[in-house]
Amino acid sequence: MRLYECGNCGTPVHFDNRVCINCGSRLGFLPEAMAMQAVMPAGDDLWRVSSRQEGDVRFCANAAHDICNWLISVNDEHTYCQACRYNRMVPVTDNPEGLARWQKIGQAQRHLFYSLLRWNLPRPGRDVDPQGGLVFDFLADEVDSYGNLVPAMTGHEDGLISLRAAEADDATRESVRVSMNEPYRTLIGHFRHEIGHFYWGQLVRDDQTLNEARSLFGDERADYAEALRRNYEQGPPADWQTRFISTYASTHPAEDFAECWAHFFHIVDALETAHSFGLSTEPRRHEGMAAEVDFDPYRATDAQTLVDAWIPLSVALNSIQRSMGQPDSYPFVLSPPVVQKLDFINRLIRRAGAGYSQ
Incomplete structure (x- = not known):
C-alpha cells in the first residue's frame, strides 16, 4: 500500500484516513x-478535489455511516464506489456491533479492491453476468429452533x-483460528x-493455461x-511444507x-508498503539477509524477484514481532514449488491486467 500526502498541506496521509491531522x-x-x-x-x-480546478466528486453512499x-x-451513475457497489447483503447499521463489523469488513474489502x-483485473458483476458475476454477502450468524448458534459460512x-x-x-476470529490450528486468519486474508x-x-480457461495450472496445483x-474428508481423517501430507504454502x-x-493467490496479494502489497516507507534490510555480517525494494512490486516480471525481496523483509518483520511478544506477521515458508505457483499467478495477472492502472 502506498503512502500518500494531503493535497492541501503535503502532510503524509494513509489509505484509510478520513481527515488530515495537520490541516483538517x-x-x-x-x-x-x-x-x-x-x-x-x-x-x-x-x-471538489483541492489539487485540481475542475471536476466535482461525491463520497460513496456508505460514507454516511x-x-x-x-x-x-x-458523472458516475452509481451511488456506491467501485468496491461497495458489488455488495448485496451487508451488516446492519442500527446497532453498534453491526456498524463496527461493517466498518472493519469495508476496510478490508477496500484493500482488496x-x-x-492496480492490476486492472476484470471485475464483471451480476449486472454483466447474472449467474457468475462478482457479488458479496456479509452474513450474520443464526440461531436454530433449539437456541443453538449456527455460524454463517465464509x-x-x-x-x-x-x-x-x-x-x-x-x-x-481468534477463537476460530486457534480451534482450527491456523497460523494466520484475518478479514483481508479471507477476501484475498x-x-x-x-x-x-x-482467468484459467484456455487449454494451455488450464493444463499448466493442473501441472502445478493438481486437477x-x-x-x-x-x-x-481425507484431510479431516488423515491430516495434511507429511511433506506438505515442501510443496504447499499452508x-x-x-x-x-x-x-x-x-x-x-492470497499470498501473492499479501506479498505484493506488503512489499509496496515497504517500498513507500523506504524500508531495507542490511544486517551486519549477514549479507544474505540484505534486501531493498527498489522496484514497483505490482509490476514485477517474475515471482522470484518478489520472493528475493520478501524473505529478508518478512524475517525482519517476524523478528520485530517476537521482540514485542507478538506472533509472526508471516509464519509461512516459500518452498521452490510454491514460488513456481506464485510465478504462474503473476503471469496470469499480468496477462489479464495488460495496461495496468497507476
Missing part, C-alpha cells in the same frame, strides 16, 4: 487517480463471495483467498468433499490455488 482537510480515495485526495465542499453533496472513504466522479484496480460459489460478519470481531476462487473461473475436478492448501487443488 477532508480526505477521500479517488480510484481513477489511485490516490488519496483532499477535498473541499462544493455544494449539496458534492466536493463512516464505512467508506472512497470518492465517485460526479485497491489491488484489483466461501465462494459461482462468483458469490460470502463472509461471516462475526469474524470482524477479534475474539470470534475467496477472490482467488473467483479468478480461477475468470481441480477432484472430488472436493472426499478431499476434505496445510489448507494441501487439501484440494482449488484451495491450493486460492491460498497461493
Whole structure:
C-alpha cells in the first residue's frame, strides 16, 4: 500500500484516513487517480478535489455511516464506489456491533479492491453476468429452533463471495483460528483467498493455461468433499511444507490455488508498503539477509524477484514481532514449488491486467 500526502498541506496521509491531522482537510480515495485526495465542499453533496480546478466528486453512499472513504466522479451513475457497489447483503447499521463489523469488513474489502484496480483485473458483476458475476454477502450468524448458534459460512460459489460478519470481531476470529490450528486468519486474508476462487473461473480457461495450472496445483475436478474428508481423517501430507504454502492448501487443488493467490496479494502489497516507507534490510555480517525494494512490486516480471525481496523483509518483520511478544506477521515458508505457483499467478495477472492502472 502506498503512502500518500494531503493535497492541501503535503502532510503524509494513509489509505484509510478520513481527515488530515495537520490541516483538517477532508480526505477521500479517488480510484481513477489511485490516490488519496483532499477535498473541499462544493455544494449539496458534492466536493471538489483541492489539487485540481475542475471536476466535482461525491463520497460513496456508505460514507454516511463512516464505512467508506472512497470518492465517485460526479458523472458516475452509481451511488456506491467501485468496491461497495458489488455488495448485496451487508451488516446492519442500527446497532453498534453491526456498524463496527461493517466498518472493519469495508476496510478490508477496500484493500482488496485497491489491488484489483492496480492490476486492472476484470471485475464483471451480476449486472454483466447474472449467474457468475462478482457479488458479496456479509452474513450474520443464526440461531436454530433449539437456541443453538449456527455460524454463517465464509466461501465462494459461482462468483458469490460470502463472509461471516462475526469474524470482524477479534475474539470470534481468534477463537476460530486457534480451534482450527491456523497460523494466520484475518478479514483481508479471507477476501484475498475467496477472490482467488473467483479468478480461477475468470482467468484459467484456455487449454494451455488450464493444463499448466493442473501441472502445478493438481486437477481441480477432484472430488472436493472426499478431499476434505481425507484431510479431516488423515491430516495434511507429511511433506506438505515442501510443496504447499499452508496445510489448507494441501487439501484440494482449488484451495491450493486460492491460498497461493492470497499470498501473492499479501506479498505484493506488503512489499509496496515497504517500498513507500523506504524500508531495507542490511544486517551486519549477514549479507544474505540484505534486501531493498527498489522496484514497483505490482509490476514485477517474475515471482522470484518478489520472493528475493520478501524473505529478508518478512524475517525482519517476524523478528520485530517476537521482540514485542507478538506472533509472526508471516509464519509461512516459500518452498521452490510454491514460488513456481506464485510465478504462474503473476503471469496470469499480468496477462489479464495488460495496461495496468497507476
